[in-house]
Amino acid sequence: AGNPVLVDPKRPPTVQDLMTMTGGFGSTWAAGHKGMEYYKDQLAAKGFNDCMFNFDFDIEGFCEPLYDVALGSHPGEHWEYSNISTNILGRVVEVVSGLDFNTYIQENIFEPLGIVDADFYPDESKHHRIPQIYEAFTGERLLGLDQPGAHDTQVPFKSPKKFFNPCGGLCCTAYDYFRFAQMLANKGELDGVRVLSPHSVEMMTQNHVGDMRDSFYGHAWGYNMNVQCEYNNTFNYLGNGAFGWHGYWGTVFNVLPEKDLVMVFLSQCSPEPPSWEPQEKVISVISSAAL
Numbered sequence: 001a002g003n004p005v006l007v008d009p010k011r012p013p014t015v016q017d018l019m020t021m022t023g024g025f026g027s028t029w030a031a032g033h034k035g036m037e038y039y040k041d042q043l044a045a046k047g048f049n050d051c052m053f054n055f056d057f058d059i060e061g062f063c064e065p066l067y068d069v070a071l072g073s074h075p076g077e078h079w080e081y082s083n084i085s086t087n088i089l090g091r092v093v094e095v096v097s098g099l100d101f102n103t104y105i106q107e108n109i110f111e112p113l114g115i116v117d118a119d120f121y122p123d124e125s126k127h128h129r130i131p132q133i134y135e136a137f138t139g140e141r142l143l144g145l146d147q148p149g150a151h152d153t154q155v156p157f158k159s160p161k162k163f164f165n166p167c168g169g170l171c172c173t174a175y176d177y178f179r180f181a182q183m184l185a186n187k188g189e190l191d192g193v194r195v196l197s198p199h200s201v202e203m204m205t206q207n208h209v210g211d212m213r214d215s216f217y218g219h220a221w222g223y224n225m226n227v228q229c230e231y232n233n234t235f236n237y238l239g240n241g242a243f244g245w246h247g248y249w250g251t252v253f254n255v256l257p258e259k260d261l262v263m264v265f266l267s268q269c270s271p272e273p274p275s276w277e278p279q280e281k282v283i284s285v286i287s288s289a290a291l
Contacts, residue, residue, distance in 0.1 A: 010074045010075070025071065026040055026082055026084070027040065027081065028044065050083040059094060060094070084167075086166045101166060115179055118176050121161045181264060185260070208223065209221045241258050244263075249269065252264070254283075
């Protein structure tokens, strides 16, 4: 409560801070930490939404309103999931490569790996292949993903198609997602094609946050993915040394290098508990079999 006291950050945020979700950036939809509550209030005052709406601007346009928003914590001192961090990284890719984000990932990741169905805005001929989202226990069908503005995470495929959202909204098949995960399990290579160096994958999958843990599953964090360092009883635990990502609609991949195990689990269920329970049961069986 009361007026916040703003201080200069102890240091500027780095690219590593962005990749580990420790840059001081928050979101418009979750907080709890006092500094991050203030960050969320600043975004709300601007009318800014960081969710998966199809904005009528590009990634640079997304980043512009953030220039005068005070950070919610000193960089490197607090873990907070942030769509904004990921989207800023997407802009970094554009500036460094000279390509828009969508072109970069298509030319440098998807095409070399033979990933043919990954797209932010699938062609209308593929819309019938996009699954519906359901409430896990009631079976209630949630609103379709092609309805603009109906929900915080709606992705209206038929709208301007200017914003290729680094933090979410990319559609692909289970097979495509598996090929991406298998490439990481192979330390950057798949079917004789290398898209990452072994050292890059090793860096991506190390714990870079010390004793900090994410607020979802109690995992450590590497470069834009969780890293499982010790046993916990969350549904996303596969085994020590595992790494992966958990998408908003229960779209999970985990890699356990020690067992040469790649798991892709696509539930298409609402993200709030108790919808996690079916995932927990399935992943527990896979984890037990692996160990």
